[in-house]
Amino acid sequence: MDIAYGDRIPNNVGLSDNKALQRALEQWQPAFVDWWSEMGPDGSASLDVYLRTAVSVHKGGWAHFDYVKMPEYRWGIFLSPAEPARSINFGAHKGRPAWQTVPGEYRSALRRIIVTQGDTEPASVEQQRHLGRTAPSLYDLRNLYQINVEEGRHLWAMVYLLHAFFGRDGREEAEALLQRRSGDTDNPRILGAFNERTPDWLSFFMFTFFTDRDGKFQLCALAESGFDPLSRTARFMLIEEAHHMFVGESGIGRVIERTAEMMGSEGIDDPVQLRSLGLIDLPTLQRYLNLHYSITLDLFGADQSSNAATFYTAGLKGRYGESKIDDDHELHGAEYPILDVAGGRLVTREVPMLSALNERLRDDFVKDTEAGVARWNKLIARKGARFALNVPHKGFNRSIGALAGVRVDPAGRVVSDSEWEAHVADWLPSQPDREYVASLMGRVAEPGRFANWIAPPGRGIDGKPLDFEYVRFD
Numbered sequence: 001m002d003i004a005y006g007d008r009i010p011n012n013v014g015l016s017d018n019k020a021l022q023r024a025l026e027q028w029q030p031a032f033v034d035w036w037s038e039m040g041p042d043g044s045a046s047l048d049v050y051l052r053t054a055v056s057v058h059k060g061g062w063a064h065f066d067y068v069k070m071p072e073y074r075w076g077i078f079l080s081p082a083e084p085a086r087s088i089n090f091g092a093h094k095g096r097p098a099w100q101t102v103p104g105e106y107r108s109a110l111r112r113i114i115v116t117q118g119d120t121e122p123a124s125v126e127q128q129r130h131l132g133r134t135a136p137s138l139y140d141l142r143n144l145y146q147i148n149v150e151e152g153r154h155l156w157a158m159v160y161l162l163h164a165f166f167g168r169d170g171r172e173e174a175e176a177l178l179q180r181r182s183g184d185t186d187n188p189r190i191l192g193a194f195n196e197r198t199p200d201w202l203s204f205f206m207f208t209f210f211t212d213r214d215g216k217f218q219l220c221a222l223a224e225s226g227f228d229p230l231s232r233t234a235r236f237m238l239i240e241e242a243h244h245m246f247v248g249e250s251g252i253g254r255v256i257e258r259t260a261e262m263m264g265s266e267g268i269d270d271p272v273q274l275r276s277l278g279l280i281d282l283p284t285l286q287r288y289l290n291l292h293y294s295i296t297l298d299l300f301g302a303d304q305s306s307n308a309a310t311f312y313t314a315g316l317k318g319r320y321g322e323s324k325i326d327d328d329h330e331l332h333g334a335e336y337p338i339l340d341v342a343g344g345r346l347v348t349r350e351v352p353m354l355s356a357l358n359e360r361l362r363d364d365f366v367k368d369t370e371a372g373v374a375r376w377n378k379l380i381a382r383k384g385a386r387f388a389l390n391v392p393h394k395g396f397n398r399s400i401g402a403l404a405g406v407r408v409d410p411a412g413r414v415v416s417d418s419e420w421e422a423h424v425a426d427w428l429p430s431q432p433d434r435e436y437v438a439s440l441m442g443r444v445a446e447p448g449r450f451a452n453w454i455a456p457p458g459r460g461i462d463g464k465p466l467d468f469e470y471v472r473f474d
């Protein structure tokens with residue numbers, strides 16, 4: 001089905017044929033707009049931003065670029081095309097036709113997954129709302145806003161599922177999604193990482209590299225769902241997610257380029273000297289990496305989780321690449337290694353794979369992350385700098401799962417509290433690191449100009465030159 005752009009809510013789900021649903025969503029819409037104006041990008045309402053909007057769900061020409069004022073962005077409901085005769089490909093219902101409505105016995109589990117996913121989307125917009133004030137270029141400002149409107153659309157995607165399939169309690173959950181606030185002590189967002197601050201652009205790029213990548217892996221697992229509307233929704237969201245991770249990887253890559261250039265061509269390795277040149281030294285970058293990596297690892301949940309086993313057996317949430325895995329897709333008798341502490345050291349222990357599916361998805365994420373960090377290291381080497389970034393051990397700085405409360409250093413050694421205290425400033429961003437990075441932040445709004453601490457990108461957006469006016473302020 002093509003996208004109905006004439007409708008108040010653009011959609012390809014035939015909204016105009018379902019008046020009750022249309023009315024319910026049209027009632028939620030003003031609350032969303034209010035939330036956006038209160039918690040969305042600070043001071044952005046009158047700006048003209050060169051944004052991409054989805055106009056089709058088919059491969060190739062789905063994106064349309066033009067200047068848009070963000071409050072007028074056409075947030076809508078887009079599902080990837082249905083696969084004819086799709087069946088459930090894992091769990092106890094393997095081989096049966098995929099569900100087009102919610103199976104009664106899994107209603108609350110499914111709602112919980114959708115609410116958890118939905119909660120992260122507005123949370124990230126809230127976390128990023130001040131960043132526009134200090135964007136290092138118009139190009140970067142535009143990318144931030146693109147991500148923000150798409151995370152807003154991801155919220156719409158989950159709210160559609162809640163309204164269309166969960167009746168009154170779905171509508172209540174949809175309202176609550178606009179009421180929780182990132183970092184609020186009384187009514188916080190559901191998952192830890194989404195209550196952290198994103199105070200500067202180094203954090204923002206790390207967030208989009210690591211935390212949006214959790215989005216990728218969770219959405220891939222949901223794209224496998226036997227509940228077809230969730231699967232189709234997740235598949236369309238994944239197309240947007242790719243750009244978010246690109247912003248993170250290329251953003252950090254450009255910081256590295258600037259610093260490694262100075263290290264390689266001038267032979268300056270001393271962080272103090274690099275800072276005096278207004279650059280972000282690589283040890284500082286490593287500490288930010290350590291923080292965002294470990295916070296994001298926690299997002300995958302406990303290493304052993306009965307929820308995860310239930311989600312899988314019920315056919316609601318699969319593994320990454322489920323249909324490409326060669327096994328029984330029910331995991332009878334299968335085992336999987338998880339980490340544990342024994343005799344003051346980290347050890348691995350085999351447990352039933354069904355209970356370890358969070359760990360397995362985390363490990364898939366780890367591999368993807370390592371490949372990205374290896375690309376950064378190539379960049380460093382190409383500039384002739386002698387430094388390598390490391391992905392810390394999976395047990396480092398964890399707050400969820402069996403290793404919560406165990407002190408593990410980035411190399412994977414269990415350490416005492418006093419050792420931790422003595423070294424934590426080498427491992428995680430310190431107050432002086434944060435102050436230094438904050439001191440670099442300041443809006444650069446002249447087309448084609450970039451802040452000193454970051455290199456320009458290789459090319460512009462939508463084939464436009466780097467000095468294109470990606471955001472207009474008048």
Ligand code: BYC
Binds near residue numbers: 124298300305317
């Ligand atoms: N923080 O059995 P467990 C994205 C709770 S990112 C706080 O392991 P489960 C995006 C848990 O709720 C993708 N609490 O949980 C990225 C449970 O609470 P109760 C988001 C946590 O259910 C960037 C208890 O601990 N999508 O899209 O197996 C920008 C026991 O835990 C945390 C999803 O996450 C935490 N980190 O696993 C914008 C997909 N972790 O019941 C967007 C949907 C766990 O004891 N969510 N808890 O009160 C899920 O599949 C699962 O809920 C989780 C948790 C994998 C997150």
Ligand code: FE
Binds near residue numbers: 121151
């Ligand atoms: Fe998202």
Ligand code: FE
Binds near residue numbers: 151240
């Ligand atoms: Fe995202």
